[in-house]
Amino acid sequence: MSKLKLSGVSKAYGATLALRRGDLELMAGEVHVLMGSNGSGKSTLCKIIAGSVRPDGGKILVDDQPVTISGPRSARAHGIGIFYQELSLAARRSVEENISLGKLPVKSRVFIDRSELRQRAARYIGLFDGVCGEGFSADTLVGNLRPDQRQLVEIMKALASEAPLLIFDEPTSALDRAQVERFFEILRDLKRRGRGIIFISHRMDEIKAIGDRVTIIRDGETITTLNLDDTDPAAVIRLMVGGAGDMPASQSSVPAVVEGKGGAALTVRDLSGRGFRNVSFEVGRGEILGFGGLHGQGQSAVLRAIFGAGSIASGEILIGDSRFDAANPRDAIRRGCAYVSGDRSRDGVISGRPIIENVTPIHYLRDRLLIARPGKLRDRVAPALESMHTKFASLFHPIGSLSGGNQQKVIIARWLIDRPDVLLLDDPTKGIDLSAKADLFALIRQLAAEGLGIVLYSSEDAELLGNANRILVFNGGSVSRELTGADRTRYNLYQAAYEAA
């Protein structure tokens, strides 16, 4: 029996088609896996089902009845429950209250029914008896729990909705093996009771262990639905990658390695810290080293740690031949390290201030300036901006008057006045337009040719394949594979990213 059926569902954000055509049929008593790379549209699809995004077109049937899901409340009314990847818990409330947060039991219409609350919580906590870990009880505040315990609470909360149709968007990312196994037992039990479950995970082993069927999404389109028993991981990855996956990476210009410059610009040995462990690599002068893999596998954490903005527990960093252990970004900048974040509004843009003041901070620091003479600064700032074809009316207009791509160019221009030795790029093209991307990569390759050592983390595989001389694939906080030369293919990149951590 079909629990849920989507046909031809689409969603556009402005000019970007997030979901071109979504077809999905979920049967009662199955675990249906959704697979697709970052930005392929699977989150949008889930959000449409959960009611937090309204589709532009297409049909949705629940239990063979056409429905309109107008919002999260309406989704709940149609029997749809969701586990959110970004945890949605109230940190200052207890575990038991969070489990029932969606629908608190009341008596006499106004008062919370404490005993019912406790009984209900006990039921779901009991399901995970023995794997919850230390310090986990019904009255612990969620804010005091470890990440894996918080994720368990989020799972319990989704289960407590007792919805006939459950969506789990990466529910296992923080869980350990025993917790995952228990969770899967619970899912199997739900299957037997005729529930329909949509499951998103990037771990191939988990998908094989729990999934019945898989639907693959690529570039906003659901490609096909397969029985997991009739297929193997390689075939699934091939479908996610698409036709040209086995072709070696085509560099969009000559490889940037300049023979003869020689020497390492940046050396990292056995670096461990929050979010990554035992990471070692070397970036030569004139080399672009790519960081690949799924989101949040430690790539950003490593870059931020090198720049002095993250935690380092152990390990060694060298810039050139000298030991480099920046206590903070200020220190790192002074010693020739640059970092560009993809999260412009948090890490980059000094909002409300003129363009020129958004370019000058690094120059102030490295030239130990005290006085800011606009005329003199303009002569340094303007060429830096023009080298990337930045469009602006006046250097004294607020940075907010520019488009996202031009804002990012302004942030990058900071580092061009006094050249660093090492440039760390942390998904620098997030949310910017194609022509700005082209300008940025032209500049990055030029900088490499001038002898900078560059580390590029990108969530877009095409950017890595087109620009990096070597690619390190991150998985669960460490480097799982290094791709060089003809090995740099989309297929290999996916395969390394999706294999079990």
Place this chain on the structure above:
Amino acid sequence: MSRVVSFVRQPIVVALVLIVLLLYLGEALSPGFATGGQILRLLIVASLLGIVAAGQNVVILGGREGIDLSVGGVVSLSAIIAGNVMNGADGGILPAVAACLAAGAFFGLLNGLGVTLLRIPPLVMTLGMLGVLQGLLVVIRMGIPSGQAAPALSRFVTQPLAYGIPGIIWLWIVIGILLALMLNRTVFGHRIYAIGSNEHAAYMAGVPVKLVRIALFMTSGMFAATAGLCLLGYSGTSFANVGEQYMLPSIIAVVFGGTSLAGGKGGYTGTMAGAVLLVILQSILTTINIEESGRQMVFGATLLLLMMFYGRGRAMRA
């Protein structure tokens, strides 16, 4: 057209228009209110407030809910220190200036350390500091007025120095020019705006966020101390809690001048106009026989009204 509208809506233009209107109103209520000599007297009072507001201004610009509620306490303390150090002798002025500035810087430093290293919210930190200073004042004075202003200091504050204008107004003008230069033409000034606009981005761009913020609180303490010194010259002797009346108006003057309480936006020129405006308002309230308590209520209501208007303006632009 839209350029005209945006010009008229600038806080400083609004403040200047209001100043002229209030002067007319004062003249109508009490003839002689807006004569030259009277206006000079108003400007002397305004410069005292304006100097306190200068420190308040930079702290607020630095963002992260920056505010300095301890300015009143520092003004009082500085007036007492100055009075006792100089004790009516011109020769004591320089040591008094040094002692006052040192005291202002010291208490500013404590505020700054509390806010940056201990992460105490500025509101709580400086309110606590105000309490400490008030207690300290009671202890060192033991309830007895003490200290005399040196004659030269009194002359500087109350008598014309050049072109018929008293020294304190010249001092205020110099402070105004220096602050405008500092905010717009120095790296330190740009860093203040940077941490006020986006502290994390400033940190990632190598701005020493904590040091700048400590410096802002020290600046505020030193400006408050300067105002306390001048206040002694204005009144001749120091009496109980002279500085208390400056806390709320110094904040209102800053907000009136167009500086956002959220930080990162604004400047000192508007604040100067705001200070003049407040002093005229206060004077009119005195002229029509409204008690101190009534004046405080009007000031409080003015601040709330301003926040309503500015808050709404921001919402409309977003």
